[in-house]
Amino acid sequence: MKGVLFNVVQEVVEETYGEDTWDDLLDDAGLEGAYTALGDYPDHELVALVAAASLRTGLGPDAVLRTVGRLALPRLLDRLPPTVPLADEPMAFVRSVNDIIHPEVLKLYPASHPPVFDCKDDGDGLMVRYRSTRRLPDLAHGLLEAVDDHFEQSVSVERIADDDEANAVFLVRVGEA
């Protein structure tokens, strides 16, 4: 997993709960935690951090990952080069993840494996199928939910199917928070 994601998680934890909490999570997870955005780190380190946060907060790992996703989106977008065109409304933004944002991510981090977000119109909503070998649909759920804050528009995200942890389907609608 790219170090940039660990950096974002660290930022989220430190800004929300303080630097000591990040230290404690690393201790609990038994990790050194010297992450750099340019590096690659084992996926299980994120899983261990989530498990540690879950134990400390009493929230389930799924809720922890959703929260991380929600808080991570603006920070991830901030790290994109300013030349990447970002959509100015929620649905267009979600549609652009696969075709515009992730190709740019691959230019920045050639060895990365960003998840796939296949989009299909569904009435007044958008059916989004998440696929990733990292099996983090809850993180994807949180990232989609963060679109709400990013555009300051009410957006509802409903997880309507799980084929397995590597595949999940979300129904995204604008105006139904």
Next chain:
Amino acid sequence: MNRAGEPGDEADRLRRLERRLQRERTARRTAEQIAESRTRDLYEANRDLDQQIMERTAELDRALVAATRASETKSAFLAEMSHQLKTPLNGLIGMLELVDLDTVDDCNSERLTVAVHSARRLERLISRLIVYSDLDGADLTRSPRHRSVVDVVSDLHDRWSGDCLQVGQLLSVEEIMEADIVVAHPPLDLALDEVMSNVVNHAGRGAVRIQTRLVQAERTDEVAPHDVVLRILDPGPGLPAESTVEVDCLAPGDPTRTADRPAGLGLALIDAAVRALGGNWGPVIEGYQNGVAIRLRAAVPAESA
């Protein structure tokens, strides 16, 4: 559990700070190693790219030399062929005319007239082919002269009004403007003559109108911000509708916005001449009339613009 400010608390704080510092150091070292490795990769990629550019440039240079040589060879060949073809052809025409003078038989005289006429047409065809080969791919924009649009159009009218009348066409000049065009004279006259020749031979009876317009140039040019569009409209069927373009919208010299290169020597000559002048051209339709529009760069903005 220590209370805040107690020695144990301070020791914990120090331990945390030391760990953070260590983490930052490790992260920095890792980042530096990765950055160094990527810089090396980038350096090597740049070096390979330089090498490829040099090789490609050399290839292009060689191709350019070969193309120039081929073009020169083609021109030399055509010039030589022109002489080789024209010399016996002129001999043939001369002898046919002499025989015709001595022929009293009406039937044979008529046959000789047809033979002379055909030979002259062949001679003209060869001459136009030679002109085309000279113009095709030429750039005549580097030594342009100013020429008044009024002169261009008046000369054209003088050259062709008689021929038009003979086939039942009335040639008129409309919407003429006071402006100069940046142009080399003979190729423009040649292009216009080819248009008019086509009109006289194929358009049938009716009105033939010459119009000029001044349009805004698409290029950024404060000295000559306009283009001149010369339009010749006739009552004929015109070129195929699918090839019709609005030439007022074409940018001179922009090959991506030019009508497809036409078939036929006359149209090919117009195309080669206008392109050589840095202009553009295409068929147009206005009302019930078809025609051709040629767009060239204006020398100065006309007062009437």
